[in-house]
Structure formats: structure tokens, C-alpha cells
Amino acid sequence: LTLRRNLLKKITNTTFFGLRNLLHLDISANQIKEIDTGAFQYFNNLISLDISCNVVLGYTTRTLHPLLFSPLNSLTELFIHGVAGRRDSVYPNKTLIQMAHLQSLSVDGLNTEFGPELLTLRNLQHLEIGSNQFCKLRNIPVTFFENVPFLKSFYLMECYSLTYINPAAFSKVNLQTLTFQSLPNYDLYDALNVLIGLQNSSLTVLRLVHLYNNTFECKTLRADHARYLSNLTLEVLDLSDNWLIYISSDFIDLLPRSINKLILKDNRLASYHYSLSNFTVLYNLSMLDVSYQNMKTRKQITSYEYNIYVSNNIDTSHDRDCEANPPMGLDKTTKPLESRPRLKIIKASYFNGFGASIILQYQQLKLCLSYLDIYNSFFSTVYIGKFPLPKSIKKALMASNYIRQINVGFFPRNNSLEKLDLHDNILGPSFALDVNGTIFERLEKLLYLNIKMNLISELPKYFFNGLVKLQWLRLSNNSLQLVNTRFSNQNDLKYIDLSDNAIIWIAKDVRDDLDGIAFLHPLYIDLTNNPLPCTCSMLDVLHWMEGTKAVFINKDILKCHFDDGSEEHIGNMTLRLQTLQRWCATKSIIIVICVASMAVIGALVGFALLYRFRWRLRYIRHNLMTRFAGFKPKATLDNGFKFDAYLLYTEETRKFVLRDCVRELEEKRGHNLCFEDRNFMPGSPIVSGIVSAVNNSHKTVPVVTPEFYEGDFSEYGVKMAVMEEIFKKRLAL
Numbered sequence: 001l002t003l004r005r006n007l008l009k010k011i012t013n014t015t016f017f018g019l020r021n022l023l024h025l026d027i028s029a030n031q032i033k034e035i036d037t038g039a040f041q042y043f044n045n046l047i048s049l050d051i052s053c054n055v056v057l058g059y060t061t062r063t064l065h066p067l068l069f070s071p072l073n074s075l076t077e078l079f080i081h082g083v084a085g086r087r088d089s090v091y092p093n094k095t096l097i098q099m100a101h102l103q104s105l106s107v108d109g110l111n112t113e114f115g116p117e118l119l120t121l122r123n124l125q126h127l128e129i130g131s132n133q134f135c136k137l138r139n140i141p142v143t144f145f146e147n148v149p150f151l152k153s154f155y156l157m158e159c160y161s162l163t164y165i166n167p168a169a170f171s172k173v174n175l176q177t178l179t180f181q182s183l184p185n186y187d188l189y190d191a192l193n194v195l196i197g198l199q200n201s202s203l204t205v206l207r208l209v210h211l212y213n214n215t216f217e218c219k220t221l222r223a224d225h226a227r228y229l230s231n232l233t234l235e236v237l238d239l240s241d242n243w244l245i246y247i248s249s250d251f252i253d254l255l256p257r258s259i260n261k262l263i264l265k266d267n268r269l270a271s272y273h274y275s276l277s278n279f280t281v282l283y284n285l286s287m288l289d290v291s292y293q294n295m296k297t298r299k300q301i302t303s304y305e306y307n308i309y310v311s312n313n314i315d316t317s318h319d320r321d322c323e324a325n326p327p328m329g330l331d332k333t334t335k336p337l338e339s340r341p342r343l344k345i346i347k348a349s350y351f352n353g354f355g356a357s358i359i360l361q362y363q364q365l366k367l368c369l370s371y372l373d374i375y376n377s378f379f380s381t382v383y384i385g386k387f388p389l390p391k392s393i394k395k396a397l398m399a400s401n402y403i404r405q406i407n408v409g410f411f412p413r414n415n416s417l418e419k420l421d422l423h424d425n426i427l428g429p430s431f432a433l434d435v436n437g438t439i440f441e442r443l444e445k446l447l448y449l450n451i452k453m454n455l456i457s458e459l460p461k462y463f464f465n466g467l468v469k470l471q472w473l474r475l476s477n478n479s480l481q482l483v484n485t486r487f488s489n490q491n492d493l494k495y496i497d498l499s500d501n502a503i504i505w506i507a508k509d510v511r512d513d514l515d516g517i518a519f520l521h522p523l524y525i526d527l528t529n530n531p532l533p534c535t536c537s538m539l540d541v542l543h544w545m546e547g548t549k550a551v552f553i554n555k556d557i558l559k560c561h562f563d564d565g566s567e568e569h570i571g572n573m574t575l576r577l578q579t580l581q582r583w584c585a586t587k588s589i590i591i592v593i594c595v596a597s598m599a600v601i602g603a604l605v606g607f608a609l610l611y612r613f614r615w616r617l618r619y620i621r622h623n624l625m626t627r628f629a630g631f632k633p634k635a636t637l638d639n640g641f642k643f644d645a646y647l648l649y650t651e652e653t654r655k656f657v658l659r660d661c662v663r664e665l666e667e668k669r670g671h672n673l674c675f676e677d678r679n680f681m682p683g684s685p686i687v688s689g690i691v692s693a694v695n696n697s698h699k700t701v702p703v704v705t706p707e708f709y710e711g712d713f714s715e716y717g718v719k720m721a722v723m724e725e726i727f728k729k730r731l732a733l
Contacts, residue, residue, distance in 0.1 A: 002026040004050075013038040022046055028079065029053040037065045045074050052106065053082035053132060059089045059108075066094040076103040076123075082134040084108040093117040104128070109135030109159050114147040124148060128155040135159035145172040153177035153205075162186050167197030177205040187211050188219055188242045195228035204258075207238040218243055218268065223250035230254045240289075241266040249278050257282060260342075263289040271353035271377075276361045280341045287345040290354060291373065343367055349375035349397070359387045368392045375421075376400035388412045395419040399450070405430040411442045419448040428455035428478065434463060441466030450474040452497070459485040476500045476526070487513040495524045503530040504538070511544050518549035526553040531567070534560040534576065536584040546573045618716075619723035622691040643674035646697035648718065650711035653703045661703075686713055694720045700733050 001022055008030040016022070020042050032054040040046070049072065057063050059080075069075065078099065080092075084107075091107060093115035102121055106128040118124070127148060129135060137159045144166075145151060151173045156162075163185050170178075175198065180191050188211040195206075206229075212219065219242055229237075234256045244267040255262075259282050269290065279288055346369060348354040355374030362369070372393050379401045388409055389396060394416050403425040411417065420443070431439070431451075437460065440446070446467050456478035463485050464470065470490045474497040484507040487493060517523050532538065545552060552558070560570045570576050610617065645665070649657045657675060665671045674697050680689040690713060694700050700721035708714050724732040 003030070005029045008032050009034075011035040011039040013041065015039060016042055018042065020044065024048045026050040027054075028082075032057050034063060035065075035068060037067055040069065041071045043072055043075075046072055047074055048077040049075055050077075050079040051083065052079040053134075055082055055085060057083045058085035059083060059092045059110075061092075061094070064092045064095045067098065068095055070098040072099055074101060075099050076101055078102060078104070079106040079131075081106045081108050081128070081131045084110060084134065091115065097121065106131055109137030109156075109162075111136055111138055113141070113144055116147050118147045119149070121148070122150050124150055125152040126155070127151050127153070128157075130157045130159045133158040133160070135162070137162050139164040140166060140169050142166045142168045143172075144169045149173055151175060153179075155179040155181075156183070157181040159183055160185065165190075165194050167194045170194075170197040170201070174202050176202050177207075178203060179205075179207040179209070180211060181207065181209040183211055184213065187213050188239070188244075189225065192225050192228060195232070199228065199231050201232070203232050204234060205236040205238075206232070206234055207236070207240075208242065209238060210241040212243045218245050220244070220246040220248070221251045222248045223254055226251045226254035230256060232256050233258045235259060236261040236263070238263040239267075240264065243268055245269065246273065252278050253281055255282060258284055260284050261287045261289075263287075265289045265347070266292045269293045269351070271351055271357065274354065274357070276358055276367075277365055279343070280365055283341055286342050287347075288343060289345075289347040290351050291347045291349040291375075293351045341365060341367055344369060345371040347371075347373040348377055349373050350377065352378045355379040355398075355401075359389070362390045370416075371395045373397040374401070378402070389415065389417070391415045393417060397421040398425075400424040403427060406439050408438050408441075411440070413442055415442060415445070417443055417446055420446060421448075421450040422454070423450045423474065424453040426455055427451065428457060431456055431463065432458050432460065435460040437462045437465040440464065444468055446470055447492075448472040452476040452478065454478060456480060458482070461486055465489055471495070473497065481505070483507060483510055486510060487517065491517060491520060493517050493523060494521070495526075497526045498530065499526045499528040501530050503527065504533050506541050506544075508540075511541070511548070514550050515544075515548055518551075523550040524553055525550050527558055528554050530559065531561045532558060532570070533562075534570070534580055535563055536580070539577075539580060539584055542573070542577050542580065546577045615719040615723055616726070618687075619691065619720055619727070622688055622720075623695065641696055641698040642672070643679075643693070643697040644671040645673055645699045645701045646693040646717075647673055647675040648700065648702040648714060649675065650703075650705065650708055650714060652707050653705055657703055687716065690717050691720055693717075694724050694732065697732075699731075700724070702733075 001019070001024070004026050005028075008027060009032060011027065011032060011034070013036045016025075016039065022043060023045060025043070025046060025048070028050045029052070032051070033056050035051075035057070040049075043049075051057070064080075069078075078096075089108075089110055090112050091110060091114055094117060096102070096105070097117045097120050100120070101123055103123050104126040105124060109130040129137065135156075135158055137156075138161045140156075140162075145154075149172055152175060154173070154175055154177070156179065158181070160183075162183050165186070178198070180186070183191075188208055191208045191211055221239075221244060235258055237255065237259055238261075240263055244264070247264070247269065262279070262282065262285055270293070274290075279285060346358060348358065351374075355372075355377040356379055358369075358372065358374070361367075367390070369390055369392055372390075372395070375397045376399065379398055380403060389411060391412050391414065396417060396419070399421050400423075403422065404427065406422075406427065431454070440449075440463075443466060447469055449467065449470060449472070452474045453476075456475065457480065459480070461484055464473075464487065466489075468489050469492055471492050471494045473490075473493065473495065476497045476499040478501050480498065480501040480503055482505050483498065483503055486509060490513075514523065514525070532542075534542070545555075555573060556569065556571055558570045559567050560576065561567045647657050647661060654677070658677065662673065666673055674693045676686070676689065676693075679693065680686065694717070700717065702708065702714070702718055718733070721733040724730070
């Protein structure tokens with residue numbers, strides 16, 4: 001339970017009622033003034049309690065009652081720093097003795113000693129004094145540890161008033177870990193000299209961090225500074241953030257051979273002073289950390305401040321002005337190896353040029369590195385082109401090195417690389433030209449690849465073909481618009497970071513590849529901060545995102561861009577897809593309906609016109625046929641027509657026409673008649689004959705009876721006569 005940084009003022013007997021299974025409780029950084037005696041009565045199982053940084057509480061029997069911690073039978077960690085309050089406070093010894101199983105204690109630094117009551121705390125092994133600048137300690141006398149003799153670890157930090165530590169004080173304890181940090185009036189040289197009190201002790205971890213005088217900071221380390229280190233069996237030595245500008249080879253030579261971790265980060269060392277061979281004398285060394293050199297900007301000292309510093313320090317012969325040229329560096333000649341170096345890990349980020357020296361000396365020193373961190377160390381394309389990466393390296397961090405190109409030979413065959421970080425370089429243009437994926441084709445064991453922030457605007461289709469075991473891929477903060485790089489060989493892929501790009505499309509074959517991976521195991525994809533278009537053109541991709549088994553990180557807050565330039569969060573993908581489908585479907589339906597409607601209307605109008613003018617069309621058609629077929633005879637009468645009349649009749653009036661009409665009109669009156677049974681050419685279409693007869697007759701005379709229109713061609717003949725009148729402008733009927 002964490003209640004840190006609230007406004008709690010009082011902890012009562014019922015505040016934590018019922019929390020009997022609580023293991024960890026943090027009520028630090030509140031305004032607690034009072035804690036009832038029975039406040040922790042339910043915490044029989046509590047392991048860790050933090051009531052630190054309640055500055056108004058105080059180390060008094062009223063606020064920390066002697067029986068306050070008595071129920072805490074299982075407590076092993078207690079943090080009560082930042083609680084003491086008054087300068088004349090004393091440690092709450094009677095309260096602390098109630099916790100027989102206490103192993104770790106963090107308290108304020110007071111100008112007093114621990115009481116004899118603490119001799120009963122036989123399990124107390126870790127003591128931390130001064131966390132968060134709560135330290136008024138001015139010195140550590142010889143009797144400081146008398147009542148805490150079972151300590152194994154001592155941590156002293158941010159004691160700004162501390163000026164002296166009696167070396168004999170450490171004879172009362174058998175420390176294994178000692179940490180001095182942020183003691184501005186007790187510098188690095190003082191801390192190295194106090195080690196005389198730890199000679200032939202069990203000390204294995206020594207951390208001397210941020211120990212320098214603010215008026216004159218630069219430090220050098222020589223052989224005399226290691227005189228009390230050589231007799232220790234140290235395994236870890238941390239000299240971080242001490243404003244070191246130079247470490248002599250003699251100092252390195254005198255360090256204990258038992259050291260396996262050497263930490264020199266956050267100083268002012270220069271790579272051209274160093275040779276990796278100087279550290280090979282520490283044949284048990286497995287980790288070297290020289291990162292973050294030349295990174296701080298401190299105020300420039302004046303000559304007046306320098307003179308004050310010199311006058312107040314006995315030994316200044318090894319110090320140098322920060323702006324002056326430092327002494328010549330370590331001996332760069334390769335020393336005979338006492339045994340094969342065990343160095344596995346090198347951290348040299350923000351250490352200009354040191355990464356190149358590692359690659360150059362690797363084979364000569366017969367190293368077997370597994371971890372190399374040369375982040376922001378100007379390990380440029382020059383070195384990547386000339387020298388291969390050691391085969392044994394499993395993790396390589398080469399970010400922020402202005403690398404523009406990686407040659408194929410940089411990654412040797414049968415290498416062990418599992419993690420590669422190349423972010424914040426300029427590799428995008430060269431990646432775009434690698435159409436066959438040759439750059440990474442030898443990284444068969446690679447699990448993690450980070451190439452974000454590389455000005456990547458496009459990647460070839462088969463760029464990742466060689467990364468058959470890839471699980472994590474980071475491509476964020478680039479300029480990718482189209483994702484068309486295949487993942488058909490990456491069946492183990494678990495996470496793809498494509499955030500902060502300009503992605504507007506994911507190719508169909510890429511989607512199929514990702515679906516295949518997601519079918520095998522969970523696959524997480526990050527597309528946040530991309531201008532995904534919520535338009536009909538993107539409908540396929542959005543539909544895939546909604547239905548795929550791949551998991552999209554922050555799916556509901558992905559950005560959705562519209563054609564008018566506006567944007568909003570996608571929100572619920574299903575609802576967004578339904579809305580977009582309706583909009584796109586409506587748009588498509590409108591287009592289809594419009595086209596279909598126009599076609600239907602056109603067809604109807606056409607049919608209507610055809611029906612409306614069917615007789616005219618028939619007349620024209622058959623008239624043309626008769627004209628072109630040679631059926632138009634020459635005129636034989638004075639009126640220009642071959643016949644005086646064309647008689648239309650049916651079967652019922654056939655005898656009347658052939659007998660009575662012919663006798664009356666032709667024989668008696670002399671008219672020339674045309675009728676079907678006599679004048680139509682046998683075998684020719686009747687409709688053509690009717691049109692020809694109408695055209696060649698002065699008049700068309702229908703013999704009308706009640707059954708006239710029941711004839712097969714009666715109406716047709718009449719209509720053709722009407723059309724003749726319309727087109728020829730004569731009375732034909």
C-alpha cells in the first residue's frame with residue numbers, strides 16, 4: 001500500500017484496520033505529526049515500512065512510542081530518514097529494539113551515536129544515513145559503530161557538514177559494502193585515505209561517488225591513491241562522478257586483482273589517454289563502465305578561488321585546471337597478459353572515440369565481449385566500414401553516432417548478436433538502397449532491433465529477410481508512409497513499434513504476414529501518432545485492423561485524418577469502421593443509383609420514343625429497304641404515280657374487291673388499281689410490298705368493315721399511308 005505524498009497528518013489505531021495481510025506500507029512524504037501506539041497492531045506480516053520525509057514527526061518517545069513497532073514481528077526494512085526534526089534529536093533506540101528481525105535501516109544523520117539498546121538487533125546488516133539530504137552529521141568518531149557491530153553494508157550520502165571520518169571506526173564492524181556519496185566537504189582523496197581502517201577486511205563493494213570540493217573540482221588518480229586499495233579483496237569499485245580528468249596506469253596496476261566490476265562513469269576522462277590493454281591486468285574484470293565522460297558543464301573557477309583551494313589543501317600536485325591540458329595518459333603499450341581477460345561488458349556511452357579503440361584492440365587482447373555500449377561516442381561510418389564487430393558480442397548499443405552506412409562485412413558470419421540498437425543515426429538513405437536485405441542478412445540470431453530516428457522514408461520489400469529470429473522491432477520517429485516491407489520470415493515477431501511516422505497505407509501482403517504471425521502467438525503493433533486516413537481508400541486497412549488477431553497498442557487513441565485536413569481520435573474501431581463503411585457505401589450507392597437511374601431513364605425515354613415514333617421508324621426503314629432493294633417502279637400516270645389507288649382489304653372483303661371494285665373502278669371508270677393478290681411480288685415481304693404500294697399509289701383506300709382491323713396488315717397499311725402523308729406532304733389516304 002502506497003500513500004506517499006498526500007496530506008496525512010495523523011495515523012490512528014484504526015487507520016489500517018483489517019489490513020492483516022499487508023507486506024509493504026509507504027506513508028512517506030506526508031505531514032504526519034502523530035502516530036498512535038496501536039497504529040501498526042494489525043501488521044504481523046509486514047516486511048517493509050517507510051515513514052520517511054515526514055519532517056514534523058520527530059525522533060521523540062511521544063511521536064515514536066517505544067511500543068509503536070512491537071507488533072511488527074516480520075519487519076526487515078524500516079525507513080525513518082527525514083523525520084528527526086530538531087538538531088538535538090537522538091536516535092529512537094528504545095523504539096527500534098522492538099524489531100528483532102530488522103535487517104535494513106535508513107535514518108537521519110545526527111550528531112550522536114546509536115545507543116547500546118541496538119546491540120540486540122543481531123540481524124541488522126544494512127545501515128543507510130542521510131538519504132534525501134537529511135544529514136547533520138559532522139564527523140564519524142571511533143565509537144560510531146560500537147552498538148551496531150553486525151553491519152555488513154554502510155551507506156552514507158548527502159551529509160554536507162561531514163568533514164572527518166575516523167578510520168578506526170571501521171574496526172568495530174566487518175563491512176562488505178561501503179558507499180560514500182555526495183559529501184561535498186569530504187572529497188575523493190579523503191575517502192581513499194580512510195580505507196586504512198579497512199585493511200584486510202571483508203570489504204567487497206566500494207562506492208565513492210560524487211565526492212569533490214565545489215571550488216576546485218578536477219582530480220587525478222596516481223599510485224599513491226591506491227595504496228590502501230591493493231590490500232582489499234574488492235569485487236566492485238565505483239568511482240563515478242568525481243570530476244576525474246586522469247587515471248594513471250600505476251593506479252590501475254595497484255588495484256586488487258579480485259575486481260570484476262570497475263565503474264568510472266560520469267567523469268572528465270579523455271579517450272585518447274586510454275588503452276583498453278591497461279585494464280587487462282585486472283584479469284578478473286568482467287564489467288568496465290567508462291560512460292558519460294565530458295558531459296557536465298561546471299562553473300569556471302577564478303584564480304582567486306584556485307589560490308584559496310591551493311592554500312587549504314596539503315597535496316595539490318596531482319590536480320589540474322579543468323581547462324588546461326591534462327597529463328599524458330595511460331601507457332598505450334600492450335602489457336603481457338597474466339591470463340586471458342574475462343572482460344564481458346564494456347559501457348562507453350558518451351565517451352568520444354573509446355568505442356573505436358575497443359574494436360581496434362579486440363583481437364589483439366583476445367577479449368570475449370558479450371555487451372558493448374558505445375552510445376553517442378562518435379563511432380562513425382569510418383570504423384563500421386573498416387573493422388568488423390566482434391563475433392562474441394550479444395548486445396551492441398551504437399545509437400547517436402552519426403552513422404550513415406553499414407557495410408555488409410561489419411557483421412561477421414556466425415556472429416552471436418541478439419540485441420542491436422542503432423537509433424538516432426542517419427541510416428535511412430542507405431537502407432532504402434538495400435533491396436536484397438544484405439545489411440542484416442547475417443544476423444540470424446538477432447532478437448531485438450532498434451532503428452528509430454534514422455530518417456527512414458522507405459524500406460525495401462525484403463529488407464528484413466535475414467532476421468529470422470527477430471522478436472522486437474522499433475521503427476518509430478521516422479518518415480515512413482507506406483509499410484510494404486515483408487515479415488514472412490519473422491515468425492517469432494512479438495512487437496513492432498511504428499509510432500511517430502507518416503503511415504497512410506499498409507500493403508496487403510504485409511497484412512497477410514502479420515496475420516500469420518498473430519495466428520501463432522500474440523503480436524503487438526504500435527501505430528500511435530500516425531496520420532491514418534479515415535477515408536474510403538483506407539477502408540481495407542481499417543477493416544483489417546478491426547478484425548486481425550494482432551493487438552494494436554492504444555488502439556482507441558490512434559489519430560484519424562480526414563480529406564479536409566481535420567483529425568480526431570479513432571475511438572472505438574468497430575464504430576468508426578461502421579460509420580466509414582456507411583459513408584463509403586452511401587457514396588458508392590449514390591453513384592451506382594445515379595448511373596443506373598440515368599440508364600433506366602435513358603432506356604425508358606428511348607423505348608418511349610421508339611414506341612411513340614414506331615410507325616415513322618417502320619415507314620422509314622421499309623421505305624429505305626424498298627428503295628435500295630430496287631422496288632421503286634417508274635411513274636406511268638400523269639400524276640406521277642403508277643397506281644391511282646391502293647386497295648386495303650381483308651379476307652372478308654376479298655371477293656368484293658376482286659369482283660365488284662375491279663369491275664366498277666377499272667373496267668367501267670378506267671382507274672389503275674393496286675391490291676395484294678395481283679400486284680405484290682410473290683415471295684417478297686408483305687410489309688415491303690405495302691410500303692411500296694403506298695409510295696406508288698396516288699391514294700390508299702381501305703375497304704373498311706367491322707372486321708377490318710382484325711386483318712394481319714390492315715392497321716399497318718393505314719399507318720403507312722398516314723406516314724406517307726406526313727413525310728411526302730400529300731393526301732395519300
